[in-house]
Amino acid sequence: MxxxxxxxxxxxxxxxxxxxxxxxxxxxxxxxxxxxxxxxxxxxxxxxxxxxxxxxxxxxxxxxxxxxxxxxxxxxxxxxxxxxxxxxxxxxxxxxxxxxxxxxxxxxxxxxxxxxxxxxxxxxxxxxxxxxxxxxxxxxxxxxxxxxxxxxxxxxxxxxxxxxxxxxxxxxxxxxxxxxxxxxxxxxxxxxxxxxxxxxxxxxxAAFVIWRILLPFAASTEELARSEAALRLARDELEQRVAERTRELAQANEALRHAHDGLEVRVKERTQELRDAQRRAVELARQAGMAELATNVLHNVGNVLNSINTSASILDERLRTLRVQPLIKVAELLESHRADLAVFMTEDERGRRLPDYLVKLGQHLSSTRDELLEMTAALHRHVEHIRMIVELQQNYAMSSNIVEVTSLQELVEDALRINAAALGRHGVTVERHFAPLPHVMVDKHKLLQIVLNLISNAKYAVNDNPEGERRLTLRVERPTEDRVHVQVRDNGMGIAPELLTKIFQHGFTTRKDGHGFGLHSCAIAARALGGSLVAHSDGPKKGATFTLELPYRPEGQGSA
Incomplete structure (x- = not known):
């Protein structure tokens, strides 16, 4: 064996x-x-x-x-x-x-x-x-x-x-x-x-297993079958005893299951009540936060959307006037002379002029493409600023301050560049009076938000002036050793004396399509920067001046 x-x-x-x-x-x-x-x-x-x-x-x-x-x-x-x-x-x-x-x-x-x-x-x-x-x-x-x-x-x-x-x-x-x-x-x-x-x-x-293993195994199967019969009798008796014991355990388990189901139902009901209460509390808090955030975002984003709309309109006009039809006519002309293209290009007057025409057309399309790329870049800059405003408002929500080295003159110039399209469309003349100041430490995003809102408000304030008499003056100066001023002045509709104390209130506006959020959020941002925002006007039709006063923190000195 x-x-x-x-x-x-x-x-x-x-x-x-x-x-x-x-x-x-x-x-x-x-x-x-x-x-x-x-x-x-x-x-x-x-x-x-x-x-x-x-x-x-x-x-x-x-x-x-x-x-x-x-x-x-x-x-x-x-x-x-x-x-x-x-x-x-x-x-x-x-x-x-x-x-x-x-x-x-x-x-x-x-x-x-x-x-x-x-x-x-x-x-x-x-x-x-x-x-x-x-x-x-x-x-x-x-x-x-x-x-x-x-x-x-x-x-x-x-x-x-x-x-x-x-x-x-x-x-x-x-x-x-x-x-x-x-x-x-x-x-x-x-x-x-x-x-x-x-x-x-x-x-x-498989062949080896059949020849040397399965065939000898078949001979021993009969002997195993006889032994299996005896084992089957013993197994049936054992299964009967197991079945009886199983029925006893099933009855006990059924009783436990009923008790568990009742307890589980009570726990689920209490859990659902707690979840409903928590969900209502979270929803109320979320709605309050969203309302606060939307109030600030809508006005700031609206200012930039005007510039985006102007750029998109110009881009749409340029695309509509793009000289594509001559190129289609050239393709149709070449297609019609596919069979005798060589003869057409050498003997036909139109064919001989075609290369020069294509060169000029290509130059025109190339220059037009460059202009469209410049317009697209402007759109990207405006969209980037919208993203910056949204991130700024998110920073407000998280109560975080980012203090950076900033040039006040360059920041005001950036604000003018962002509003350049709108100011040009309204025919507003801009005057600059910038005193030479060193860089300061300030949260430039909040500062930019304030300046953008003041420039936008001044642009609307001079709308009723005749063309050629719409003027906006910006001034950056350091009146004292520890304070700096950023001033926006217009020669527009002015402000009545009784309204000077209300214009910074939430929801107050003198424009028909205004929201009353801009100056309110600017005042909050000015206080967050450690400064103040004040308005002055000699009365209706006499213009207005908004002065943002900030603490002077030179480069290398963070906020206190």
Whole structure:
């Protein structure tokens, strides 16, 4: 019996060993091919990130040129810094793909080995050459004395180089995608071959088991059946005793369940009452907080929405007048001469004039696109300010103060720039009287909220004045050593003496479409800054002056 068992163990052990070896081999192959495919996918991700980086580099260069052309030095410096960071990121990624090293895909840093395929390396070398050409065009464009956005050969050369670079990066992505597909095909082939080998091994194992195990087992089954009959009798007797005991336990469990159900119902009822009371309390608190927050947000956001509406209207008008119809006519003309295009372009007068026409049309569309981009950037700035106002009001709700180093003159200029569209639309002349003051420590978001509201109110106050006589005067000064003033004066409708004590009350307004929230929130913000907001007017039709007085805290000294 022992010898027979040993003879059975050797074939079984051999088949088990063969199966383990096959599984280990297939697992190693799958792991290796999957690692290669994963590296290929990393190359694809890095190539896609390079293309995105190149597009962002082109956009940052264009915005820097806009800042240079419009003397917006803040925009110029910010976009040049962004372009330099993007250039470093592009060079690092291309070097990592050619020679190995670290590269970024989004916010993830991956470690690459240098690509060895000649075709991909050649394409990456071409990308490198195009990048050097694009970067050189970028440097030449920003150093050029020609800052024009239209008919600028440096702009055209830069855009052409950037376009070629983007196309080359697209070719690299296609090559790398093809490589991923090849590695995936290999992995699929290994996956398909592994089940076939396992199936053949299972067939051999099944034949061996039937021949050496199942047939001898059938002979012993009859003997086991006789023993099973005796065991069945003993089991039936045991099951009868278990059934009786089970019925007793079920009766006891039923009694316990009834008692538990009654207790559970009472607990659920009490819990539901507590939840309802808590929900009502939370809802009342939430509604009160929302009303307080909405009161402050609606007025401030409304001021900026006027500028957004103006920019959107101009953008809509420019889009409606965009010369797209001539381009459609050119396409229809070319389509009608598809069969004899060469003859049409060389012999027909319209065909000979077509290239010059397309060049002029392209220049017009390019300049129009630049204008639309500038308008879109203005919309983004207005939306960003709305976001800032909302965050400011959220900060009020959380009772947190952010004290920063701030230039009062620059802050007032920012407020004027935000209201520039509305002031220009209303024909308001702005006068500035800014005393040279050092930077101060102040919560500039709250201060900006106050100045924006005062400028907006002054703009509406001069609406009834004739065109050419609508004037707004802003003054920044330091009357004493420890106080600074920001003053907004208009020559508009003025304020009656009996109203000077009411205009800062919540809900009070003299405008038909006013809400009465703006000056009230400004007064609260002024007190939060440790200062005060006062109004003065000599009477109706004599203008009004709003003076914001703040404590002077020089740079390096926080709030007390």
């Amino acid at each position: 022992v010898n027979q068992t040993r003879r059975l163990l050797w074939p079984i052990a051999g088949m088990v060993t063969l199966g383990i070896v096959l599984q280990v081999f297939s697992l190693l192959a799958v792991v290796e091919i999957d690692a290669i495919a994963d590296r290929s996918r990393q190359y694809v991700a890095v190539a896609a990130d390079q293309r995105t980086t190149a597009e962002q580099f082109e956009s940052a260069t264009s915005l820097a040129l806009v800042g240079l052309a419009t003397a917006d030095w803040e925009l110029l410096v910010r976009q040049r810094t962004t372009a330099q960071a993007l250039a470093g990121r592009f060079v690092a990624a291309n070097t990592a793909m050619l020679q190995g090293g670290q590269a970024r895909t989004g916010d993830v840093v991956v470690t690459l080995r240098g690509i060895e395929e000649p075709e991909v390396r050649e394409a990456l070398s071409s990308v490198w050459a195009l990048w050097e050409e694009t970067h050189a065009a970028h440097v030449r464009l920003l150093r050029s004395d020609n800052h024009s956005l239209k008919n600028n050969p440096d702009v055209e050369r830069f855009r052409a180089a950037a376009s070629r670079l983007t196309w080359a990066l697209g070719d690299v992505s296609v090559l790398l995608q093809r490589r991923v597909q090849v590695e995936s095909s290999r992995l699929t082939a290994v996956h398909r071959l592994t089940p076939i080998g396992l199936f053949l091994l299972m067939l051999g194992s």
